[in-house]
Structures are given as structure tokens and as C-alpha cells.
Amino acid sequence: MSKSRMKWMRLGLVLVLGLLLLSDAPKTYAIEAAGPTAQTDPVTQTDTNTTTGDTIYLPMIAAPVGQTTAAEPSTPVQSAANTTNAVGIICTYGASPNPTFTLTARDGYITLPDGNTAYMWGYAEGSNSFQHPGPVLCVNEGDTVTVVLQNTLSEDVSIMFPGHETVLANGVQAQPQFDGGGNLTSLTNVAVANGGSVTYSFVAGAPGTYLYESGANPRKQVSMGLFGALIVRPSMGADFAYNRADSRFMPAEEFMVLLSEIDPYQHQAAENGAPYNLNNYKPRYWLINGRGFPDSIADNFAPWLPTQPYGALARVHEFHPNETLPPSDPNYHPYPGMIRYLNVGTEDYPFHPHGNNGLVIGRDGRALEGATGQDLSFEKFDINIGPGQTWDVIFKWYDAEQYNATTNPVPVTIPNLPNMVYGTFYGGSPYLGTTGAIPTGGEGLNQCGEFYIISHNHALYQITSWGVNMTGPITYLRVDPPLPNNCP
Numbered sequence: 001m002s003k004s005r006m007k008w009m010r011l012g013l014v015l016v017l018g019l020l021l022l023s024d025a026p027k028t029y030a031i032e033a034a035g036p037t038a039q040t041d042p043v044t045q046t047d048t049n050t051t052t053g054d055t056i057y058l059p060m061i062a063a064p065v066g067q068t069t070a071a072e073p074s075t076p077v078q079s080a081a082n083t084t085n086a087v088g089i090i091c092t093y094g095a096s097p098n099p100t101f102t103l104t105a106r107d108g109y110i111t112l113p114d115g116n117t118a119y120m121w122g123y124a125e126g127s128n129s130f131q132h133p134g135p136v137l138c139v140n141e142g143d144t145v146t147v148v149l150q151n152t153l154s155e156d157v158s159i160m161f162p163g164h165e166t167v168l169a170n171g172v173q174a175q176p177q178f179d180g181g182g183n184l185t186s187l188t189n190v191a192v193a194n195g196g197s198v199t200y201s202f203v204a205g206a207p208g209t210y211l212y213e214s215g216a217n218p219r220k221q222v223s224m225g226l227f228g229a230l231i232v233r234p235s236m237g238a239d240f241a242y243n244r245a246d247s248r249f250m251p252a253e254e255f256m257v258l259l260s261e262i263d264p265y266q267h268q269a270a271e272n273g274a275p276y277n278l279n280n281y282k283p284r285y286w287l288i289n290g291r292g293f294p295d296s297i298a299d300n301f302a303p304w305l306p307t308q309p310y311g312a313l314a315r316v317h318e319f320h321p322n323e324t325l326p327p328s329d330p331n332y333h334p335y336p337g338m339i340r341y342l343n344v345g346t347e348d349y350p351f352h353p354h355g356n357n358g359l360v361i362g363r364d365g366r367a368l369e370g371a372t373g374q375d376l377s378f379e380k381f382d383i384n385i386g387p388g389q390t391w392d393v394i395f396k397w398y399d400a401e402q403y404n405a406t407t408n409p410v411p412v413t414i415p416n417l418p419n420m421v422y423g424t425f426y427g428g429s430p431y432l433g434t435t436g437a438i439p440t441g442g443e444g445l446n447q448c449g450e451f452y453i454i455s456h457n458h459a460l461y462q463i464t465s466w467g468v469n470m471t472g473p474i475t476y477l478r479v480d481p482p483l484p485n486n487c488p
């Protein structure tokens, strides 16, 4: 990372922290107390922000997020891990090599950052209640995957598996569906309304990231929420993106950014069974993993978001600064983090992680490599994901300039307190792993001198929830200090 990039990153962090304080952020800030296996009430205190008077939650990240200090062993088959972690992708597994999933199309509601709720349709796991988005299905390359779709909704629904060939429906080749007049009604076989069922099966193909989504009236049904992510793990192991040694990543630092949008009038019409003219389609909300910021940075399974289980906070440790493998220093992480981006909306989402370039290693479920395996990955700052696309990106964060309060201080004068705007997550010191005094009234959500770096859609009109700005598709990269640290 160049010095200038680091400086821009730091400037960006300061600006963002300032913006956060200035923004009229909703009240549910925070990070759940623990994972779902140890749900305790978050600590509450009276909000010191007198403009809202609401109660806020203090962040108490207690659940482990896999702060491993050395290389994870490569596992040839999927483990049952990563189903309850507070941060990172939550996989839904079946039993390899013949995983079977039951997805039930049902309706429900989600909470949006402006306080509204939206009526949604979604794929729930088995007989579970509604969730948004659908479960993240994690399978192994070569698995024969069976997905049983059950339909409780009042119109026919279906599931497509783009990127996979030879999908069967009830044992025969899946086919587009037409009505009696020859009009296309679905791109694949359906589960009929009010209790119908269909069973899809396919062999999990090339490793990578895929969408699954309704093929029945998709401009309505996908918009209503009938979608989810499918991850195919390579035979090399669950900590590789592809069957390439250079695609290895830290399993505890694997994240999903599933981007979507909502036109509330379309959803209202669906709820009321009323007609809706798609010429009037106009999204007002944009979401990551089914949540808008600041809910997006809350833990997986945050109890106040019962239908929106997936958080989008990325939490990493420093990559080893000299990049030698195997790692010589167990206090750093030897492999990069990985983000799986998916766009299920109708327009480009130029997602933009501050602080470091990503290395794009795959798109649409295909590794970026030549015919004989040449590495065709490329570095990218703005990750511009087109509708229906998926991008696989690995990234490394390391403290390029090693700033230190005594040995290598930042080469700028820290302004006087009255001239500073403190962000909610600022720890009072610009040095990683160091905390300092924050002014009276500062909310003090920093835990151990960690950094928070914003990531967001850079189409700034999308950074809103129907006019409540600085919400929507925003999340953070949280960088913890090197181990040993005192982070919870």
C-alpha cells in the first residue's frame, strides 16, 4: 500500500467519523452482546445524544470471531463451523456429497433504517419463519445439490440457479413455463401457489459465488426478496476460493456483501394485492445483506432484527507486513480476507471500500484465470458490481507506515479539541491499538484502539433510506490491533 493511499485512508476515516457524528443516524447503533448461543441483553444506557433522547446499545462484541493466530489447516470437506459467528458469512449446510435444502417461500417484514418496515417475500429455511435474504447455501464442488421449494405464497414461485448447468426439476430437465396463450410465465418450473412444491437438483459446478433467485415474474418476485447466495467451495478446501493455491483466505475473515434495493410502493402493492406499474419503479432503499446502515454493522442474529439475520461488518486482523509465507509472526494473519459481492438489484452498485484495493480473483462463479491457469486477477479500488453479477475479492490490510506515538508519530498536528468532530467509534488516538481521552459527550464505542474504515456504495444517492442520509448500503471494515490485544 502506498504512503499516499494510507494518508487518504486516514483522511477518509476522519471524514467518515465526522460524518457519522453529524448524520442523523437512527438509534439502533450497535453490536449485539453475544452470538445466538449466548444471548444476553445488551448493556444499555441513556443516550447522551440529546437530539434523540433514545436509548442506545453499547457495543459488547463477546462472541469469538475466529481470532486465529496462524494458518488454518486446509480442510477438504466442509466443516460445520461458521453457522453462528457474530461476524462473517453464516453458511447453511447440507450433508456433502448430497446436500438437501428445503426452502419455503413465505412473507414477512423487515425493518429499515428510517423506522419504516417493508413487506417482503423470502426463502426461509425449512419450516423456519421468514428471513431476508434467503439462507446462504454453502456446498462443495461436485456435490449433488437438492433444493426442495415449498410455496406458501398466493402466486406461483420458482428458483433459478444462474451459472449452473443441467438443473433438474422433479427429476427432469427444468424448463421455461408458458401459459395457455404462449406467454412466458416463468423461466423455470414453479411451485404453484398456496402449498405447491417443486424439487430442483443440480451438480455444484465451478467453485465461486452465485445468486439463486426466483425465475417467476422476477421483476416482481426478486424485488420482493426471493433471492439468496450460493457458495460453492473448491475441492482444495473451504479456505480456498478456487482450486488455486493463491486463492487461500482466512476462514474467519470471509464476508458477504449482498446488495439489493426496495421500491416501497411496489412492496405495498404486493401486500395489498394491488396492481403495480413497473414504469413507476423507483428504489428508495438500498441494503447490504438485507439490512441498512447502521443495522448493517450489528452482529449476525442481532435480536432486534429477527427477520434480518446477516450482518455486514468485516472484522480483520492485520495481514503480515512482509507477506512471507508461511508466517513468521503468529500475531498477524498470514492470508487475506475475502469478500463475496453480489448484486441482486437493477443497476450498478459501485461498492467502494476505503483504505485498500481489493484483488478481484473471480466473477460470476468463475476464477479469473487463463486457459492454462494463468493468474488474471486484478487490483481494483471501486468494485462496480453489475446487476446479477457476483465478484470475489480478496484483500489485505496492513499498517503500511507503522505509525507510533513515540517512535513514528503522524506527521500532522492534531487539532485542539474544540476544532475536532469526534466520531462515535473513534478511540481518542490515531494509533492502532491505542486509546485516548475522548471529549465529554463522546459516545465511546471504540473497544481496544481498533480502526473502523467505511465501505459503501459510491453512488451516493443510494446512501439513503428514503431521504435519511448516511444510511443504507454502508458498512465498516473493523481492523483489530495485532495480537495479543485486549479486544473483546
Ligand SMILES: [Cu+2]
Binding pocket: 352, 354, 456, 458
Ligand atoms: Cu467513499
